[in-house]
Amino acid sequence: MTPFKAYLIDQQDGATVSRFVTMTEEQLDPGEVTIKVAYSSVNYKDALAATGKGRIIRRFPCVGGIDLCGTVVNSSDARFKEGDEVIATSYDLGVAHHGGYAEYARVPADWVVPLPQGLSLFDAMALGTAGYTAALGVVRMEDNGLRPENGKVIVSGATGGVGSIAIDILARLGYHVVALTGKAAESDYLKHLGAKEVLLRSSLDLSKIRPLDKGLWAGAVDNLGGEVLAWMASTMRQNGTIASIGLAAGMSFNATVAPFILRGVSLLGVDSAYTAMATRRKVWQRLATDMRPQHLHEMTHTVKFDDLPPLFEEFIAARVRGRHVVEIGG
């Protein structure tokens, strides 16, 4: 393997410093499967890691990128062989193990998912952790009894990666989707993805959240945390189900137990990083079939590897929309 390009996140005098470097095979982390990376993607977590705005990196220096896909160049594990097209997302990637922002990656075989039939490598990264997490959230809500006939499902952080894909998947499955967004100008985009209604965050009075308010939602996908999650809890219908996915607005959650003990509301935690492999493969399979977003390419921007760094600040400032695929070698 010739030396290759990577985007390395490091720390100097307590500050996060990220830059392009040249790496060699010997510098890759241990693992059974070596992959020539075709594409990676940008998630909110990648932006927190690369800018140092969140304490995401557990081992410095670390190649960024929690997502990658590409072609196996060699494998000492019998489950994979040279030429196989594969996906690896989350676990310690881009956090404590060199990630997807490099022309090559070496990862444990237990983190690798074969590319499902029906998805291209590009599709896999247009989905990435965001798509996988949105689908996992919907699967968890379905397992908890959510059905289209139960009522409306609200999605917060609607224009983001997880939000856009969650709207598309839910609409495809027949749900009445309400998109909650901070971006008034993106109403047409959200309706095009399948939202029946668009609600502006500025229209909510989050300073007065009652323990129980009028029940509006059978389901909720929350990407924000903080007051929005507390408001969602107070406006869930009887036996409603919330998938708690993100913290883009905050880590705190100041609610009462009223929705849980008086309306039987369920708050489901969604962790995409360490899902058991059997579930992970099942969710990817659904993303390639009945949960495949119908507007995936329209919501996805392609970014050249060299153009990656300025994008992180755009994510932190919530100035982006949809998904961003990074062309590494693909």
Ligand SMILES: NC(=O)c1ccc[n+]([C@@H]2O[C@H](COP(=O)([O-])OP(=O)(O)OC[C@H]3O[C@@H](n4cnc5c(N)ncnc54)[C@H](OP(=O)(O)O)[C@@H]3O)[C@@H](O)[C@H]2O)c1
């Ligand atoms: N649990 C897991 O395993 C898991 C997996 C993936 C992602 N996540 C989390 O899920 C969230 C969404 O991830 P993503 O990759 O979709 O991020 P993203 O593409 O950056 O989207 C986040 C969206 O949230 C809204 N937003 C951003 N900052 C905000 C703020 N300060 N206050 C209120 N709204 C804000 C914006 O949507 P609008 O302008 O439309 O409101 C933004 O587009 C993140 O918190 C991420 O860390 C968790």
